[in-house]
Amino acid sequence: MDGGLSVTFISVAMFVGSFLLGFIPLLFRLSEKSLQFVSILGAGLLCGTALAITIPEGVETSNLSGLNASEKNTTSTERGLPPRFFIGVALTLGFTFMFVVDQIGSYCFMRDQRSSLPNSVHITATVGLVIHAAVDGFALGAAVATGQVTVQVIVFLAVILHKAPAAFGLVSFLMHAGLEKKYIQGHLLAFSAAAPILAITTYFTLHSGSSLENQLSATGVGMLFSAGTFLYVATVHVLPEVSSSKTSQPSSDQQQHDGAETHQQRHLGLLESLILILGVGVPMVLALGLQDD
Numbered sequence: 001m002d003g004g005l006s007v008t009f010i011s012v013a014m015f016v017g018s019f020l021l022g023f024i025p026l027l028f029r030l031s032e033k034s035l036q037f038v039s040i041l042g043a044g045l046l047c048g049t050a051l052a053i054t055i056p057e058g059v060e061t062s063n064l065s066g067l068n069a070s071e072k073n074t075t076s077t078e079r080g081l082p083p084r085f086f087i088g089v090a091l092t093l094g095f096t097f098m099f100v101v102d103q104i105g106s107y108c109f110m111r112d113q114r115s116s117l118p119n120s121v122h123i124t125a126t127v128g129l130v131i132h133a134a135v136d137g138f139a140l141g142a143a144v145a146t147g148q149v150t151v152q153v154i155v156f157l158a159v160i161l162h163k164a165p166a167a168f169g170l171v172s173f174l175m176h177a178g179l180e181k182k183y184i185q186g187h188l189l190a191f192s193a194a195a196p197i198l199a200i201t202t203y204f205t206l207h208s209g210s211s212l213e214n215q216l217s218a219t220g221v222g223m224l225f226s227a228g229t230f231l232y233v234a235t236v237h238v239l240p241e242v243s244s245s246k247t248s249q250p251s252s253d254q255q256q257h258d259g260a261e262t263h264q265q266r267h268l269g270l271l272e273s274l275i276l277i278l279g280v281g282v283p284m285v286l287a288l289g290l291q292d293d
Contacts, residue, residue, distance in 0.1 A: 007144040007203040010156055011196030017160050018192035022167035035165055040272050042161035043234045044279020049158040050230035052284040057146055058223030059087055061216050090221045094228020101131050126187045129170050130194045133163060137195030139226030141202025145219040154283050167191065
């Protein structure tokens, strides 16, 4: 299938899936345990996808770009930076970008909680999740640009399982805040559309290079950048949340006013650990189906 058709089809499927998943809290009441299992599986898939799929594919694509460049410049004595430098930079930038996004989102959320502006907290929460979803779309667009069907499928599964608890959480938060259903649907629509739009934009941007070398280089960096974002979301954002139990224990009037919560660290249960290992292992097994073009 043509790459443009592939990214369009996958983006439409992601939009419909995210929107329908976000509707579930409006129709049914899910237990916290069920949602936790989905989060753990999604975190495992994100880690496994980053380690077994996106990093190897990004490294291989970057090396192909370097080989093409070296073949064209066999008579030149000048040497640029080695490919491993760009590999490390792309991974680090992806991880750091998500860290900065999280910090800015947390700051804005806490500021809006203390302000008297109506609906400011709702907007901040939605904008933060929209940015996260857009980064997922970047990862998917880079995956489609590789031309590997297995990579596309694995990244799609990892992203959609990561977006499921995010959609549940957004809708549940807005419902708890007392927002009307029609406005909740608008927030959910923005969240669902972010990843598909950026996936399509990323794909055509990566393929806008004037040469095959530029396309390979851009695709490799995009895959490695997305791997850095996956590792951050899974290891810093999702796993610490599912491995801690929230207990509202205000120790003062100020904490009670701010709604502060303390987190008690606990170990994952046997079933939770097996689900996490399963999520990490699935991309590794599916990676065996990858074949060089």
